[in-house]
Every structure is written in structure tokens, then in C-alpha cells.
Amino acid sequence: MIQKHQLKTVLLHFILVLALLFTAAGIGFLLRGFGLPEANIVIVFFLAVLLITLLISSYVFAILASVLAAFLFNYLFTEPYFSFAVNAPSYMVTLFIMSIAALLTSMVTFHAKKNERNAKEREQESRALYALTNLLTEAKTYAEIAEMAADTISKSVCTGAACLCFDDDGKPDSNYVQCLPGQVLHRETEDTNSLLERLSELDKGYVVGPEFCDWPIYAEDSILGLIRLPKENAQRLSAAQVRILRSMIESTALAMDRFSASAQQIRLHEETVQERYRVNLLRAISHDLRTPLAGMIGTSEMLLGMTNADDPRRQLMEGISKDAGWLHSLVENILSLTRLQDGRLTIQKEREAAEEILGGAARYVMRHHPGYDIEVHAPEELFLVPMDAKLISQALINLLENAVKHTDPPGDICVSVEEDKMNQAAVFTVRDHGSGIGGADLPHIFELFYTSHAKEADSRKGVGLGLAICETIVKAHGGSIFARNRTDVPGAEFVFSLPLEVEDNE
Template identity: 50%
Template sequence: MDKKGEKIRVGIIYSAESILFLLAATLLGMGFREIGFTETNVVLLYILAVFITASLTRGYLWGILSSVAATLTFNYFFTKPYHSLQFYDAGYMVTFAVMTVVALVTSALTSREKENAKKALERERQTQALYLLTSHLTEAKELSDAAETAVSVISDLLDCRAACLCYDETGEPEKTFLQRTEEGKLVRRRLENGKEVKKRLENLRDPFYVGEEFYDWPVYGGEGILGVVRIPGERAEAFEETQKIFLHSMLECVALAMDRILAVRKQVRSRQQIQQERYRGNLLRAISHDLRTPLSGIMGTSEMIMDMSKKEDPRFDLAEGIHKDAIWLHSLVENILSLTRLQEGRMVIKKQPEAVEEIVGGAIAQMAGRSPGREIQVEVPEEVLMVPMDARLIMQVLINLLDNAVKHTPPEAEIKITVKKDLAGEKAVFCVADRGEGIAPEDLPNIFQTFYTSRIKPVDAQKGIGLGLTICESIVSQHGGRMEAGNRTDGPGAEFQFTLPLTDTCPVDKETEETDGTIS
């Protein structure tokens, strides 16, 4: 039945009730008159009829109409001349006025109490419904469970075939959505034009979107839209404002439940990642410790063979190759140990004012043992430049940068270290430049990432697994400085630049450190 037909049916029922009560009051009034009761008692009968009519009908209209009809009926049957709306006694005018006012006030008060009672019952029902929804959502472990609960409860409370569409972890709508059928079952329906649904909801200015089949209410979470509650259009169109407010309250409960589920899921993943990182760090540290001792023996033995052999002896070349590879492996082991310390927060920064010339000289001296015959140009200020730093760690940064420059620069080409103050005189600027092939533009954004190596050069072109620059960037960052990489503007080659504050503004709160040796 449509709305118009429903209104007509209700109007007929209310009209019949009003006429019935007025007829009963009239018949009783006639009986009172025969017995000899005064007209005041008859007036009370009509007021009672108005009261009962207002109690059984909705709104103020029927109470007002019943009040006017009661006054006219009393005048017609109980004032002279009878069966006429005229009256001879002027005092009846006061009686009619008082009767009408009393009837109207009684009707209004009754209707108001009915409305208040109805609103109270509605609020109680909504409160119970929200409690039911919240209690069921608390038990949900997955987004699909929350969607099933939301569809079932909303469908029951709003008398509709509600549906729910969830978004995945990437913020995209799922391929299907859940809907309640007429038989009360939950079915999966395929979503058409998911991208269009997402776009129109992202640009939504109103509380809901009016579609061809559904009215879509977005479920907003802390990081955006988590899902969509869909109400069939013919039912949503008939919603009253109170029902829309009630639906909004239920959507907030659903959003809180979905946010909780996603937060738990992220927490579990984070815990798993932390555990995996711990296992990986322990494995790398164990392997590195086990490799240290044999590598030291190999390095020492190869040096002895080189000292005992002449350069034209084939054994000298073999021993030299073994020695270089052992040095590279030893450096790799130290880098792995340094990485695990940095990631686990066990790298101690012991800052003391150090002369820049000494740190640069120590790094070049170590590189001379690794790459004899390689010339490195140095430019430092004429005055002694003292910088608060951990000398051992900053020397490791310079060694890693120089080692990287040696790998990518031809033997006859230039490698240069420059140290100077910045324009503000607040930082020391270190720069290591080479004349290699430079850094590919696609490598620049990722060059300081762990285990990242160039995608341009062949895998076996140079030895390295992408740890040196990561460690350098971490050490400089813990000193309160900043590291950058780029290509030279005066010709081919790359340059790595980092800064260190000239005043100790980066307090160190690390307390423990492994005592398994220094980084070399």
C-alpha cells in the first residue's frame, strides 16, 4: 500500500473512533438528563470523550477536531432549543467557551504526553539497539564479521534489506558486497564500477549518496573510508530525520569496530616484523662473528706469502688476490655488525672534539693499505677545525665513501676529499668526490636504502651489497648531521656530502655497546 492509501485508511479509523466516543458521550448525557443530573456532568462526559480520542490518535489534529465537535454536539443535544445550534441563554456562551478551552487544553496535554512517551520509547529502543550492535561488533575479529553484524542489525532495526561494502587495506572497494535478502539470508553480490563508487564517495558533500538502487552511507575511520552501508532506495527515501540520525549513530559504532580490527591487524603485523628483524639481526650477527676469526687468519697468511714471494712469482698474484678479497669480506662483516647495532639501537656515540685533519688522515692511511698506489687529494681549512664527533665512526664513514669512490673511479682519475665550514659557520661540510660514471637519476632517491644497489650496472661489476651508504647515513644522522648524494657539476663523477654540527646539539642516550671490536 502506498503512502496516500495508508493516510486515508488511518484517517477513516481515527474518524470512526472520534464519532464513536462522541456518540457514547451523547447517549450517556441523555441518560444523565433523564436521571436529573446537571449539564455540568454532561460537559465532563464530552471532555472525557475528547481525552480518550486524543489518547488513541496521533498528533494534535484529531484532538482539536474532537474538541470542536464535542462543543457543537453538546450545543445541539443539550441546550435549548434542542436539535439546533442556536441557544437562548447568553450564559451558554461562557459554557461553550470554557468547554472548548478545557477540551483543547486536555487534548493538547494528552497529545504532548503521548509524543513524549513515544520519543522516550524510541530512545530506549535505539539505546538497546546500539547496545546490541556494539556487543556483537565487539566479538568481530575480521572486517567481514563486522559487515555481517552491521547488515543484520541495521536490517532488523530499520526494516530494510541493508547491505555493506568493505574497503581493503589498500583503500580500494572490495569486488563484492554483503546484502540481506527478503528471506533473512546474507548473500554476496558483485560490485559494479568499484572505481566510480570510490570516486563519488571521496567527493561526497552530503551525509549519503543517492544512487539508482541504493543510498550509500560512507563509514569513516581514522584514516579514511573503511566501508559503505547501503540502504535500498525505496526504503531510504521514506526515512524520517530521526531514523537518519539513528543510522548515523550505528555507522559510528561500525566505524569504531572496523578501526579496532585494523589496529589489531597492524599490531600483529608489526609484532611479526619486529620478531623477524630480531631473528635476522641475530643470524647476521652470529654469521659475522663466526667469519671474523678465519678472515683474520686468511689476511695474515696471505700477507706472509706476499712478503715471502717476489712480485714476478705467480704465488704473489694469488696471495694478493686472496688478501684483497679477504679485506673486502672483513669490511663486509664489519658493515653487517654495524648495521645490526644501528637497527637495534646499541651503537654508542661518544662525542669528543676532534681535529678534522687527523680523522681524514686516518681514513686515507687505511685506504692506502687497501688500495696502494691510489692518490687521494685533500682540501682542509688552514686553521685547525675541531668538530664534536665519534672519531671511530666518522672515520668509518669516510672509509666507506672512499672505498665506494675507488670502486667506481679509474686508477688514473681523481678522488678528492674536501672539508670546510658552511656559510653560517655552524657546520663542518665533508665532501668525497670521484670521477666515475656518476649516479643514475633513478638510483638517487633510493641510494641510502638498506641493501640497495645500482640497477644500471651488471650485478658482478663491483662487489657490494648496499650496506655502506646506509650505515654512513645512519651514523651521520645520529651525530645530528645530514648526508646527501649527487652528481658533480664540473664533469663526470659522483659526490657524497655530509655535515656535522660544530656544537654538540645532539645528545646521545645510548648506554650499551657490543665489545666485539672496532669497525675497520
């Protein structure tokens, strides 16, 4: 179809050239009949060549018209007439000058017309982009952006244009919008797997499908959608139309990317507000619980001291004291977490004796859990580690209480510290002899509010704060923490390291 169309156009242009030249010849005979000199006839042929150049935008036809005009003038209006022979040498000069002048005139006219056409194309491109940009600034959803882009491209470049959006995971939506004259269609997307496969083999500006030529809309590092042009119309686009299409696709990509960034910013703001409300609520509740819990702990301890070991009420008071201590520890963890997340808890590092920190944490846990015996291992020589003693003690207590929760008494719990001279770090380790960490739990063990399901706990089941606080404290010190299962016996071990600063800040 394309070859037949081009052949028809060439024939029409050739007929036009012959018609104008023969018309110029007829006017020449008329002028010679009036006795006018041959210079006037030459001007008529110049005019014919100029008209041909204006009507036909082609170098080939401009040159052809110039040559045919020279030969036709020679054949009809120079002696001997109706012959290509030339009697007077001056005619040869006249014909040569006429050919050169006609050729130069046609070339200048052709360039002027080409510049005019390019200017109009640029103006059309600017108008189309301006209209599309104005529309896209008013779009409030991805669907509106897609419909506006498809409608503008359909009117300016290719009738029947469509736009298919992709989600955040790079998958095509189930429907796309197509704009036809007088109507907007919402069509179901064809097989997405074959569509993605064609896009993966993209080796030029677009991919050809059964119905459409698909032009991808790219963001900086992802695909946002497709501009879909009917295949038959898309393959007839001129270079100027392709240039306009690419510019419109870039404008659409900017609008989609801007909308995506704005939506993400709104989501982040909402999450920040929700997090602030949550932290404020936790802080308020925790502060309100501290005072009555302190009273409960003090009263229960006083009553325990006043009760004999064989008193049946002693077991109840021990339960009250233990539960109140657990609640008090939970409240302290919540308050520490809120202060850490708000950045209000500053890290004040001083060189502390590591064995004293370990011993203090172990004694605290054994006092609250008398059925357990915790082993402490530290270097024989004094080992000073830059740390905030209060925060690191809290982290160790949380790790030890986590070990107690997952280990049956008397248990086999060990806490140790050693120097890693190669990495210039102090390595703390807490080991238990429990059921270990499940494979599904291990990647999430330090997440906020995540609790392990490896062992069903009692009424004082954790709420997933202790390990999250440990990670926050260690990272605030510039260290790292991880968990793993023991290889020698059943159980788990938690390891965190703190950097040993070379310079003395004291």
C-alpha cells in the same frame, strides 16, 4: 506514493475523530434520556477528546477534536437545540471552559504520549546498539564485522541493509554482503569509479545511487566502508530510525578501526620479531667470520712479504689478501649496523680535527686500493668538529670505497670538508668520476640492502650496507646526508653535514 499514503492516513484519522465524537454524542443523548445533568455529558466529550489524543499522535487533530467537541456539544445539548445560538449567558461560559479544558487535556495527553514514545525509541536504540556491540566484540575479521552490522541494521532499522568494506588504500572491495529476511547474499560491487565519484560529492549524511542510499563509515582520517540501504526503504526512515542508524554506524566504525589497529599491531610485532632474528643471525655469523678472516689477512700479508714480485704465485696471494680484506670490511659493516639498530652503539662526541679524520680515511682506502689517488681538501686553519671519530671515519671509508667501486683507476676521487657558518654545520663531501647515479636508484640509494645497477661490479659486488650505515651514523650525530650527480663532470657526490655545537662539553 508517499503523498497518497499520507493522504490516506489523514482521512483515516479524520474519520476516527468524527466516529468518536458522534459516539460521545450518542452516549450524551442516552444520558439525557435518563435525566442526568449536562455535566455528565461534558465529561463524556472530555473522554472522547482524550481517546482521540491517545490514538492519534498529532497536535492538529488534538486541537481539532477539542474545537469540534465544543461545537457539537453546543449544537446538540444546549438550548436552542440543533443550533449554534446560545440563549443563556452561562452556556457561553460553559462552552468556553469546556473548550479550554478539552484543549489542555488533549495537550497534556499528547505530551505524555510523546514522552512515552521517545522513551520507547531510546530503549529500542539502546537495545539495538547493545546487541550490535556484543556481536562486534566477537568478530575476528572485517567480513564478520560487515555481516553482523548489515544483519543488525536490517533487523532494527531497514530491511535489506548491506555493508561494503574498503581496503587500506580507500578502494571498495569487489564484493559486499547484504542481509535479507532468512538469507545472506554476497553481491558483486557495481562500478567502483562511479561509486567513488558519488562519495566525493557527498553533501549530506548519505549519497543516493541507482539501488542504494550509501551511508559512509568513517575512521579518524579515512573511509572504512559503506552501510547500504535499499533506496525505497531508506527514504521512508523516521528521525528516530536515522538516529539509531547513525549510532550503529559509529559502533561499526569503532569496531573496524579497532580491528585495523589490532591487525597493524600484530604485523608490527611480527616484523619486530623477524628483524630481531635477522639481526641476531647477522651478528652471530659476523662474529664467527671475524677470527678466520683475520687469520687469512695476516697469513696472506706474511706470504706476500716472503714472495718475490716475479713469483707467479704472488698474484694468487694478492687476490686472497684483497678478497679477505673485502670480507673483513663487510663483516665490520654488518656488526656496526646491528649495534646501531639495537641502540647499543653509543655516540661519544669530542672535538676532533676534521682534516685528520679525512686524511686517515683516505690513507686507509689508498692502502687497500693502491691504484687510486684520493685528494683531500680541508680548511687551512684548524677546524674542530664535535663527532665520534671512529664512527665518522667509518662513514667516510664507506663513502670512499663506494666511490672506488664505481670509478675506474686511477680515478678522480676527492674528499673535502668546509664550514657552513649560516647553518652552523660542518659539511663533508665525497666526489667520484664514475658513471653517476641512475634516476631509478637515486631515491633508494641509502636503503638497506639496496645496490645500484648503474655499473656491473665484479665478484665483490656490494650488498647494500655501506651507504645505509653512513646514513645511520650521520643521523645518530644529528646530521643529514644526501646524494646527487655532479654537474661539472660525470660522476656522483655524497654530502653529509654535522652540527657544530656552540657549548663546550669537554
